Amino acid sequence: MTANASPPLLEALDVSYTYSGLTPTRALEDLSLEVKENEFLAVLGPVGCGKTTLLRIFAGFLRPTKGSVRCAGSSIDGPGWQRGYVLQEQAIFPWMTVRENLEFGLLAKGVAPAARRAVSDQFLGLIGLSEFESAFPKELSTGMSKMVEVARVLATDPALLLLDEPFGALDAQTRARMQDALAGLWERRRKTVLFVTHDVEEALYLADRIVVLSPRPGKVKAHFAVDLPRPRSVETRFSTGFLAVKRKVWEATGPGP
Amino acid sequence: MPSLRVRRGAVALLALAVVYLIAAQVGRGRLPDRIWMGAHYVENVQLLPTWHSLAEEGAFLLESGILLDSVLVSSGRVFIGLLLGSLAGIVLGLLTGWGTRVESLADPWVTLFRFTPALALLPLYVVWFGYGEASKVLLIATNVAVITLLGAHHGVRAVPRVYLDAAASLGASRWLRFRKIVLPASFPSIFNSVRVAAGLAWVTIVVAELIDARMPSLGYLLALSGAYPRVPTMLIGIATVGALVLVFDLLALLLHARATRWMGRAG
Ligand SMILES: Nc1ncnc2c1ncn2[C@@H]1O[C@H](COP(=O)(O)OP(=O)(O)OP(=O)(O)O)[C@@H](O)[C@H]1O
Ligand SMILES: [Mg+2]
Numbered sequence: 001m002t003a004n005a006s007p008p009l010l011e012a013l014d015v016s017y018t019y020s021g022l023t024p025t026r027a028l029e030d031l032s033l034e035v036k037e038n039e040f041l042a043v044l045g046p047v048g049c050g051k052t053t054l055l056r057i058f059a060g061f062l063r064p065t066k067g068s069v070r071c072a073g074s075s076i077d078g079p080g081w082q083r084g085y086v087l088q089e090q091a092i093f094p095w096m097t098v099r100e101n102l103e104f105g106l107l108a109k110g111v112a113p114a115a116r117r118a119v120s121d122q123f124l125g126l127i128g129l130s131e132f133e134s135a136f137p138k139e140l141s142t143g144m145s146k147m148v149e150v151a152r153v154l155a156t157d158p159a160l161l162l163l164d165e166p167f168g169a170l171d172a173q174t175r176a177r178m179q180d181a182l183a184g185l186w187e188r189r190r191k192t193v194l195f196v197t198h199d200v201e202e203a204l205y206l207a208d209r210i211v212v213l214s215p216r217p218g219k220v221k222a223h224f225a226v227d228l229p230r231p232r233s234v235e236t237r238f239s240t241g242f243l244a245v246k247r248k249v250w251e252a253t254g255p256g257p
Numbered sequence: 258m259p260s261l262r263v264r265r266g267a268v269a270l271l272a273l274a275v276v277y278l279i280a281a282q283v284g285r286g287r288l289p290d291r292i293w294m295g296a297h298y299v300e301n302v303q304l305l306p307t308w309h310s311l312a313e314e315g316a317f318l319l320e321s322g323i324l325l326d327s328v329l330v331s332s333g334r335v336f337i338g339l340l341l342g343s344l345a346g347i348v349l350g351l352l353t354g355w356g357t358r359v360e361s362l363a364d365p366w367v368t369l370f371r372f373t374p375a376l377a378l379l380p381l382y383v384v385w386f387g388y389g390e391a392s393k394v395l396l397i398a399t400n401v402a403v404i405t406l407l408g409a410h411h412g413v414r415a416v417p418r419v420y421l422d423a424a425a426s427l428g429a430s431r432w433l434r435f436r437k438i439v440l441p442a443s444f445p446s447i448f449n450s451v452r453v454a455a456g457l458a459w460v461t462i463v464v465a466e467l468i469d470a471r472m473p474s475l476g477y478l479l480a481l482s483g484a485y486p487r488v489p490t491m492l493i494g495i496a497t498v499g500a501l502v503l504v505f506d507l508l509a510l511l512l513h514a515r516a517t518r519w520m521g522r523a524g
Contacts, residue, residue, distance in 0.1 A: 059426055081428030091423040095441035095519040104437070105427035136519040149423075156427060 008034035015067035027053040029217035040193045042203035045213030051196040059085035084153035088164035092137045092145045099133040105156035123151040143174045161193045222252040281305040306489040314489035326473035335458045338397025346402035350409025375400040388469040396465040401454040408450020412443030
């Protein structure tokens with residue numbers, strides 16, 4: 001594989017993070033992680049193990065209390081569009097239409113209205129929401145809103161995508177559809193993706209590689225390569241290869257040393 | 258649904274009027290018609306004037322032009338005071354809310370404002386700004402500014418962190434975040450404070466118009482009718498102020514419905 005030769009686009013080196021307060025919480029401890037260019041990495045971990053904390057460090061909202069994080073070779077200070085971040089919470093802007101939401105990052109970049117429109121047209125088509133272009137988010141379902149959030153980040157063409165359990169609140173069917181939509185988007189315009197989830201199957205279906213975190217304070221517990229052919233489909237989900245890796249990952253995520 | 262609200266409001270008002278008229282009719286001849294005013298008796302006072310004397314008084318106030326002139330003059334003052342006060346209050350509130358990162362830096366100062374009895378500034382304003390229009394309008398403006406400052410400040414502080422983070426992650430500058438996130442997200446809170454302030458402005462005008470009291474002015478009309486006392490005039494004055502507050506509020510609600518189509522439940 002050529003992956004070993006390319007330098008990591010994103011790396012965390014011995015990162016610890018402690019939330020200060022009356023009772024300080026150690027969220028991460030000595031966590032090291034690399035994401036290669038164009039790699040789709042899934043981070044799996046139990047509730048409260050520090051997944052969001054890790055993403056917020058990469059996004060530039062938190063500074064590690066110990067250790068360092070680098071993106072494309074330089075240290076991260078502050079948020080920026082180069083590291084597109086989709087929050088775990090619903091963060092679609094309710095006072096903007098779907099199109100205005102999609103164009104917000106381009107507006108921030110100073111892109112001219114006509115060019116913004118061209119890009120938002122393209123993404124409206126990609127996520128299948130063309131008829132909702134002038135709808136307000138209150139008219140969208142949770143899953144549709146999340147897709148808009150993902151597309152909103154993609155529209156600025158970032159080098160890296162940080163996704164925090166984007167499909168966490170969806171039912172299994174919608175979730176599968178959203179996963180296919182995301183996989184489709186990713187296969188069409190390759191990006192480096194760091195995808196946080198606590199769903200083993202979702203991680204397997206989407207990722208090239210899976211990192212399993214331990215319970216809080218989070219550190220890397222295990223790595224898995226997912227060498228399943230792309231594009232993946234329903235067939236993939238029931239293939240023997242899929243189930244074999246699933247078993248291994250499942251065992252790694254369970255309680256134990 | 259504004260139309261439903263309007264209908265409900267109209268029914269409530271009508272019910273109130275009917276209850277009053279019945280009470281007045283029942284009270285006629287049974288209520289005392291002379292009261293002790295602290296230094297002397299006032300004869301022939303109508304504690305609950307009947308619809309007849311109300312109509313008579315109303316007709317007089319209308320025909321003489323007193324009522325219309327008073328409404329125009331007082332509304333003008335309220336409007337200018339509301340405009341100036343809201344502008345000042347909102348700008349200051351946005352500044353204190355967005356400009357200071359550390360909450361503890363601005364909040365004690367803002368809290369101090371909350372407890373300023375702005376109505377009690379009246380004598381001070383007379384000394385500072387004289388007996389003319391300025392002190393009246395500025396008294397209203399100050400009262401309005403206190404309320405809208407708090408509304409804007411807390412509105413900005415209550416903007417959900419997620420929107421600001423998402424915007425920053427999309428590369429939005431501080432100024433763009435202010436324009437596209439903070440302003441729309443704090444609009445409901447700011448708007449509500451302006452609505453409350455508009456009601457308060459009408460309370461303030463009654464006090465403010467005691468400065469250099471002269472007609473035409475609703476505040477002075479009320480003060481005069483209290484001094485005589487002339488209950489029918491009082492009631493008409495109060496009802497007029499009430500009606501004007503209602504009109505202002507309806508206008509405000511219309512504006513609100515237009516500006517917040519994005520919200521789950523407008524209005
Ligand atoms: N702002 C904060 N202040 C103090 N403690 C926090 C804060 N945010 C998170 N924590 C603590 O840090 C730990 C890790 O939180 P984090 O949100 O990173 O977990 P997570 O892995 O994303 O969980 P989930 O799967 O529920 O999203 C938790 O124990 C949490 O209580
Ligand atoms: Mg989380």
